[in-house]
Amino acid sequence: MNAEADTTLHPEVVRHLDHLRVQRRLADRTLALYGQAFQRLQAFMDREALNLAQVRPHHVRGWTARLHAQGLGSRSIAIHLAAWRGLFKALGRQGLAELNPVDGVRAPKAAQPLPKALSVDHAVSLAQASAQVPPVTATGQARARAEREAPWLAARDHAMIELLYSSGLRSAELIAMEVSAHSDAPCWIDLDAGEAHVLGKGHKRRLVPVGEAALRALRAWLAVREEVAPPGETALFIGRNGQRLSAAQLRNRLKQLATQAGLPTHVHPHMLRHSFASHLLQSSSDLRGVQELLGHAHISTTQVYTRLDFQHLAQAYDAAHPRARRRSKPSE
Known part of the structure; x- marks a missing residue:
C-alpha cells in the first residue's frame, strides 16, 4: 500500500x-x-x-x-x-491531541496454541537420517558435484540436527555459531567442556550443555569443514557458497531431511527446540532448569511445555489405561 x-x-x-x-x-x-x-x-x-x-x-x-x-x-x-x-x-x-485514547485498550486474548514437538522416536530418526549420505541421482557434471558435496553436507546436517536437539538452540543462535571463541563471537562451542556459549534474545548470555552425540557430530563436521570452508570464514555452519548458512537455507534443509527420514509431519528448526524442552521436562520435571536452558526471561513462557507434557501423558493414559477406553454398547 x-x-x-x-x-x-x-x-x-x-x-x-x-x-x-x-x-x-x-x-x-x-x-x-x-x-x-x-x-x-x-x-x-x-x-x-x-x-x-x-x-x-x-x-x-x-x-x-x-x-x-x-x-x-x-x-x-x-x-x-x-x-x-x-x-x-x-x-x-505535537500538541494536536489532549490524550492518547488507545492507552489501556488491549486486543482480545487469543488461545495459546501448544508448541509442536516431535516424539522421541521421530527426533532420533531425524538425527540418524541426517548422518546418512543420500544417494546421488544426478548425471554428468551435476553428479560429479553432488558426489563431491554429499559427504560434507551430511556431516554438516548431522551436526546441526544433533546440536539443535541436544541444546535447544534457536535457529538464529545456531546460525550465529562461530568456529571458535573470539572477541566478536556471539555464540560458540567449547568442545572440551561440552558447552555452548549462546547470546540469545535481549542480548542475554547463557551456557547450555552439549550432549555427547552432538559433540561427536560436531567434531566430525569440523574435520571436514576445514577442507571446504574458504579462508577467513568464521561461521561454524556454511552453505554450498562457502558463506554463513542463512535461516532460509536451514529451514529448507531441515524440511528435506525430515522427508528423507520419512517423518509424517513438516519439521522446522524451532520444532527441535520444542522437542528438546518437552522431552527434557518429561524426564526431569525441572521447569526452572528448562527455563534456564531455553533462555526464557519469564517462567510463564516455559510453562506452555507443562501443557504439552500433560497432553502427552493424557494420550498415554487414553491408550493404555483399561478404564479410559470407551466400551461399545451391548447389543439389545
Whole structure:
C-alpha cells in the first residue's frame, strides 16, 4: 500500500507514516500493515464524523470490538492498536491531541496454541537420517558435484540436527555459531567442556550443555569443514557458497531431511527446540532448569511445555489405561 499517494488519509497520518519510513526505518511489511490500520481508523472516524483530536477511549474500544466481529485475529488487532497508539502519541507530542485514547485498550486474548514437538522416536530418526549420505541421482557434471558435496553436507546436517536437539538452540543462535571463541563471537562451542556459549534474545548470555552425540557430530563436521570452508570464514555452519548458512537455507534443509527420514509431519528448526524442552521436562520435571536452558526471561513462557507434557501423558493414559477406553454398547 502506498500511503503517501493515498488522499483518504489525514495529512497528519501521512506525515506520521513518512516519519516511520524515513526516521524510524520500519520494514516495508510493517509499514504496509500500519497503513492498513490507519485506513481502518480513518474509515471509523469518517463514519462517526470525528477528527483525530475528538477520538476518545470508548471510540477505540468500540472499533476494536468491531474489528474482532469482522473476523480479525488477536495478533492483527494488536498491530492495529500499536499503530494507532503510536500515532496518537506523536500527535500528543505535537500538541494536536489532549490524550492518547488507545492507552489501556488491549486486543482480545487469543488461545495459546501448544508448541509442536516431535516424539522421541521421530527426533532420533531425524538425527540418524541426517548422518546418512543420500544417494546421488544426478548425471554428468551435476553428479560429479553432488558426489563431491554429499559427504560434507551430511556431516554438516548431522551436526546441526544433533546440536539443535541436544541444546535447544534457536535457529538464529545456531546460525550465529562461530568456529571458535573470539572477541566478536556471539555464540560458540567449547568442545572440551561440552558447552555452548549462546547470546540469545535481549542480548542475554547463557551456557547450555552439549550432549555427547552432538559433540561427536560436531567434531566430525569440523574435520571436514576445514577442507571446504574458504579462508577467513568464521561461521561454524556454511552453505554450498562457502558463506554463513542463512535461516532460509536451514529451514529448507531441515524440511528435506525430515522427508528423507520419512517423518509424517513438516519439521522446522524451532520444532527441535520444542522437542528438546518437552522431552527434557518429561524426564526431569525441572521447569526452572528448562527455563534456564531455553533462555526464557519469564517462567510463564516455559510453562506452555507443562501443557504439552500433560497432553502427552493424557494420550498415554487414553491408550493404555483399561478404564479410559470407551466400551461399545451391548447389543439389545
